[in-house]
Amino acid sequence: MVAERPFVEIDGVSMRYGGAEGTLALKDASLSVGRGEFVAVVGPSGCGKSTLMRLVTGLWPSSAGSVIVAGREVDRPLSIAGMAFQNPTLLPWRTILDNVMLPLEVVEPHRRQLRAQRAMYEEKARKLLAMVGLAGFEQKFAYQLSGGMQQRASLCRALVHDPQLLMLDEPFGALDIFTREDLWEQLQQVCLTLKPTVILVTHDLKEAVFLADRVLVMSSRPGRILAERRIPFPRPRLLEDTYKPGFQALVHELRDHISAARRGEEILDAV
């Protein structure tokens, strides 16, 4: 049997901002993500995690190496990706429903079909909102929602055009722990239902272990993948699981990797 080609293939990628004398954010970073896999990327602050996300989604070109998604070299912003960031960035003049439907006005083939099939698309957006507990808030504006609710809406916006790839950069970073845990469960449910390929950048190791099939640990800047850990726990995972010794041992193991990576940074800085 022929092994399926990874959905995301990053090979020997380097990225320097600001010309030859600028900041080397990534150096010789390689990783691959299988179709339908949920990968979390963790690492010391400033190690290049967000840079990696920008390269995969085609928002920036890499300085060296190759980024291939769905078998194609990434050389422009990817339309098959949905993205959500720490800041939900909802447009204040649009209702929540219209914010969620925004990608449909931009991404083909939805853009072409939106006028004729508006009712179908609207139903889809409403279903997503209901899935994350926002039924009844469709006609509200962002200022009428809490931070956690806005983040849920931004997750729906990232999913509305059926992206094959979901890119999440600290999407829950600004939220309190209760809201965050609530959203982990909802994201897990959404992923079990829609089965996108997901890359999640997070500082929260518990979040990484709860959500991911595999956690990748990056070195300090210039970033590359230092270690990876497969997460063996069956799904759906429960919040109670995060208190179990096996779960906590994995979190500690990842923390040790990151501490080692940070010590590497200090040693390098001292040279």
Ligand SMILES: Nc1ncnc2c1ncn2[C@@H]1O[C@H](COP(=O)(O)OP(=O)(O)OP(=O)(O)O)[C@@H](O)[C@H]1O
């Ligand atoms: N647009 C930019 N121009 C110049 N340098 C940049 C730019 N974006 C990021 N950098 C630098 O590249 C390095 C990696 O940044 P990046 O945001 O990718 O790290 P990160 O791991 O996501 O950080 P954090 O964990 O703190 O969010 C940092 O030193 C940062 O200062």
